[in-house]
Amino acid sequence: MSLVEQVKSGERLALARLLSQLEDGEPAGQEALNQLYPHTGKAHLIGVTGAPGTGKSTLVNQLVLELRQGRGWTLLEGGPPRVAVLAVDPTSPFTGGAILGDRIRMRDLAGDPGVFIRSMASRGALGGLARTTGSLVQVLDAAGFDLIFIETVGAGQAEVQIASTAYTTVVVDAPGLGDEVQAIKAGILEIGDLIVVNKSDLPGAERSLKALRSSLELGHPARRRVRAPAQASPGDEENGEIWMPLVLPITATTGEGIPELLNALVQHRRYLVGSGELAERVRSRIRSEMEDRLRERLLRRALAARPSQSFEAMLERVLARELSPQTAIDAFLDGDGP
Amino acid sequence: MNQKKVRVLIAKPGLDGHDRGAKVVARALRDAGFEVIYTGLRQTPEMIAEAALQEDVDAVGLSVLSGAHMALIPRVLELLRAQGQEQLPLLLGGIIPDEDIPRLKEMGVVEVFGPGTATDQVIQAFQRATDAAQGG
Numbered sequence: 001m002s003l004v005e006q007v008k009s010g011e012r013l014a015l016a017r018l019l020s021q022l023e024d025g026e027p028a029g030q031e032a033l034n035q036l037y038p039h040t041g042k043a044h045l046i047g048v049t050g051a052p053g054t055g056k057s058t059l060v061n062q063l064v065l066e067l068r069q070g071r072g073w074t075l076l077e078g079g080p081p082r083v084a085v086l087a088v089d090p091t092s093p094f095t096g097g098a099i100l101g102d103r104i105r106m107r108d109l110a111g112d113p114g115v116f117i118r119s120m121a122s123r124g125a126l127g128g129l130a131r132t133t134g135s136l137v138q139v140l141d142a143a144g145f146d147l148i149f150i151e152t153v154g155a156g157q158a159e160v161q162i163a164s165t166a167y168t169t170v171v172v173d174a175p176g177l178g179d180e181v182q183a184i185k186a187g188i189l190e191i192g193d194l195i196v197v198n199k200s201d202l203p204g205a206e207r208s209l210k211a212l213r214s215s216l217e218l219g220h221p222a223r224r225r226v227r228a229p230a231q232a233s234p235g236d237e238e239n240g241e242i243w244m245p246l247v248l249p250i251t252a253t254t255g256e257g258i259p260e261l262l263n264a265l266v267q268h269r270r271y272l273v274g275s276g277e278l279a280e281r282v283r284s285r286i287r288s289e290m291e292d293r294l295r296e297r298l299l300r301r302a303l304a305a306r307p308s309q310s311f312e313a314m315l316e317r318v319l320a321r322e323l324s325p326q327t328a329i330d331a332f333l334d335g336d337g338p
Numbered sequence: 339m340n341q342k343k344v345r346v347l348i349a350k351p352g353l354d355g356h357d358r359g360a361k362v363v364a365r366a367l368r369d370a371g372f373e374v375i376y377t378g379l380r381q382t383p384e385m386i387a388e389a390a391l392q393e394d395v396d397a398v399g400l401s402v403l404s405g406a407h408m409a410l411i412p413r414v415l416e417l418l419r420a421q422g423q424e425q426l427p428l429l430l431g432g433i434i435p436d437e438d439i440p441r442l443k444e445m446g447v448v449e450v451f452g453p454g455t456a457t458d459q460v461i462q463a464f465q466r467a468t469d470a471a472q473g474g
Contacts, residue, residue, distance in 0.1 A: 012391055012392065013391055013394075013421060013422060013423070016391055016392055016393065016394035017394055019394065020345070020394040023343070024342045024343065091373075092368060092369075095368065095369050095370065095371050096343070096371045097367065097368035097369060097370060097371045097372050097373065097374070098368060098373045098374065099364055099365070099368050099374050099376055100373060100374065100375045100376065100393075101376045101378075103375065103376075103377045103378075103389060104376065104377060104378040107377075107378075107381075107385065110382075110384070110385040110388060110389075111384055111385070111388065116392055117389075117392055118392055118393065119375050119393060121343070121373045123343070
């Protein structure tokens with residue numbers, strides 16, 4: 001049986017091997033993904049992001065545990081969803097090594113055949129995910145997982161790539177991480193469809209909740225639709241849809257607030273489907289993946305079409321400040337090299 | 339485009355109370371350029387085998403201080419075999435009496451490290467084991 005057939009029939013070792021091939025950029029892995037691609041598009045993708053130590057892994061552990069007990073999210077055909085987790089941790093910029101420790105917090109999920117957890121190192125990518133995370137998600141989707149959680153590296157303010165990869169983005173915050181000004185800065189808080197204040201048993205949780213809520217009320221970028229789904233009236237789906245990011249208190253270690261979060265995840269999924277925004281997000285995600293691949297191919301083609309020393313010669317001229325990078329590239333493309 | 343990284347699992351089976359040694363090894367391997375999946379304390383053999391499979395690692399390093407190695411290690415090896423991963427190198431560290439080492443190696447343990455082993459020695463053993471497993 002081919003690797004593709006094995007992955008489709010749920011063989012976990014074959015799945016794990018294919019994920020490695022894609023991470024390592026092996027052509028055989030890409031070939032297998034090409035064949036699996038028609039089987040993708042069924043899974044719901046949930047991103048979980050937030051600063052280091054806010055409790056992302058613990059939160060994912062609790063959510064998946066509940067989901068696997070049939071709470072919060074049931075399939076049309078009944079039964080709990082099959083869940084995959086992709087957890088990204090940072091690669092050392094100095095040695096290329098990494099410690100991938102997210103499984104430590106997910107030990108409750110061990111031994112469940114309906115759960116598959118895979119750790120990934122970021123391998124130099126800066127957006128909070130690894131370059132190949134999208135490909136691994138596609139394989140897990142084709143392998144029949146209904147829900148895929150994507151946990152980013154401990155993110156600062158600018159690691160927002162998750163928003164264009166997942167359909168629902170959960171931003172995890174914790175008390176004491178910043179004042180009201182942090183809450184109105186651009187970046188990570190803007191991408192949250194759901195914002196969770198974890199460790200809400202700690203002092204300061206109430207203040208964090210208030211700061212986040214009032215920041216959201218201060219207004220949204222023009223395209224954000226306002227009003228909480230609970231306040232939506234039945235006709236809203238026809239006359240312009242609405243999603244006001246919800247801010248929820250959670251204590252992931254005890255499971256406090258998890259049912260409310262699961263409920264919000266289901267509501268958001270419903271909103272995405274009902275409003276047509278899911279289709280929009282899928283389209284823009286696939287468009288940006290195709291553009292990335294095109295950019296990469298065109299770069300390689302442009303470099304391959306010219307003598308290998310001509311780019312290097314341009315580099316030298318820019319280093320010597322004879323040309324700007326822009327004029328050097330114009331000359332390179334015009335074949336007007338030295 | 340091919341950028342193969344070596345991935346290893348570091349875990350502690352059984353009921354040991356601390357994981358200082360395992361953390362030192364994990365950190366040293368990270369600094370040597372490995373991707374280290376670290377699962378921490380109190381792992382059952384089943385959890386270890388499952389993590390090794392899902393993570394598709396190139397080697398497994400276990401640390402046992404409790405004296406339960408002669409019960410835990412054969413079980414881990416058996417589970418890995420049952421998954422079709424009998425070729426996966428398993429390295430062991432911790433408090434292991436000398437007289438147990440030949441038996442463990444017979445079972446298939448590649449290397450056994452006692453207290454005081456230099457981290458360089460551990461790194462080299464992982465490098466040898468993962469090179470051999472990948473046929474290069």
